[in-house]
Amino acid sequence: MKDPSLREFHFTAQDFQLVCKLIYDHAGISLNASKQELVYSRLSRRLRATGIRTFSEYLKLLERNDAQEWEAFANSLTTNLTSFFREQHHFPLLAEQLKKIGDDRPIVIWCSASSTGEEPYSIAMTAVDAFNSFTPPVKIIATDLDTNVLETARQGLYALDRVEKLDEAQLKRFFLRGDGVQQGSVKVRPELQNMITFQKLNLLDATWPIRDKVDVIFCRNVMIYFDKDTQLAVLKKMAPLLRADGLLYAGHSENFYQAEAYFKLRSKTVYELSAQLKAVQTDKS
Ligand SMILES: C[S@@+](CC[C@H](N)C(=O)[O-])C[C@H]1O[C@@H](n2cnc3c(N)ncnc32)[C@H](O)[C@@H]1O
Incomplete structure (x- = not known):
């Protein structure tokens, strides 16, 4: 020291x-x-x-x-560490989930600690691939407490080293090369930006401005900063927002066993609603 x-x-x-x-x-x-x-x-x-x-x-x-x-x-x-397709194993599962829901109705995804945007843009790319369309029936609400990272996310402009792990096909399909003052950086395509609404949201707030029922919640690598009581309070509030067949994606070192009344582990760090809540949500729909 x-x-x-x-x-x-x-x-x-x-x-x-x-x-x-x-x-x-x-x-x-x-x-x-x-x-x-x-x-x-x-x-x-x-x-x-x-x-x-x-x-x-x-x-x-x-x-x-x-x-x-x-x-x-x-x-x-705040600590804002993130990357494109972080915890890669979640994205094939997300693609499968989106295809299963299909394109009969809008699908709502809440990315609840979206940091500088790599996570919601990875979700948007997955949706474009899943529906083979740059206008998939998917709406992404990307939120964070930190207003600086939200601004970076909104701009969608990234230095080349941020995208170096993406393959050439992904770079071509989803990014535009910067020129002029933006040389040495890439910008996500406007079609991806159009799928996402960025807004400030503190997970600790008593009420959240999430109006729609959601199919997917990404809440990754933020709960590690919270103690178990705070995690439980957040999860208790998230559960009623999720549709009966919705999924909650968590970070690699997070587990929510203390919230088993609300969420049950489905696969590695992916949760579904508890049987009891599923029944409640099914009755409501
Ligand atoms: C380590 S980053 C994780 C980013 C991304 N989810 C990922 O896994 O790559 C944690 C993010 O949580 C946000 N955060 C911290 N406390 C929060 C709170 N109370 N409400 C909403 N976001 C919060 C931080 O601003 C930060 O951007």
Whole structure:
């Protein structure tokens, strides 16, 4: 750990504890003691940007409910690691699920921690391939707490190293090569963008602006930042949104055994509704 006396800003154990409490209450993110340096470095940028000289003064600004700073504070403390077709094994299963539902009605997919967009665009590519059409009957709602990553996702512009694992056929079919100032990057085709609505959504909020019943929920690699009680509360709220035959896709190190009243494991990190909830949802449809 860096010698605290060499730090640009005074940062005490109490400051760190208060940061942990604020981000936990706001976004459900549990930070442990090993994250102290990370928190210092991420929030130091906010102190510089706001011209505030001490952490305690900065935290007072948050406690006064400065909405703009709350957004920047939360954006600073999220971890946004993602990639195209991450956890590849989910995508053939998704394609199979989409084909089984067919094209008689719109299919709704909620990508609930969409980060910089690689995940919802991978879902869109899978849908295009499944229906062999750039206008498949699929609507993707991509949400995240972090407004910076949502903006990146909306633009759909990626550096070449972000797409290097995609094969040549996928690159040709789904991306446009950047030119001019965008040289060295690729942009997802507008048809993929048209399938997706990006919006801010905090999984901890009491109500979510999801109006439709959904066929698919991607909730991958976000619950790892939540404790088990928070995970359970989120899963309890997700379950009634899912159609009887819907699927919930989770991240590789996540398991939801504590929520067996709502979700049952179907295959590796993929969940379906519990038998009881399936019956309820079937009655409603
Ligand atoms: C590690 S990324 C995972 C991205 C993608 N799902 C994947 O698996 O590649 C976690 C994302 O969860 C978002 N996140 C963290 N807390 C959240 C919350 N309370 N509500 C919604 N999104 C949240 C972060 O902003 C971040 O973009």
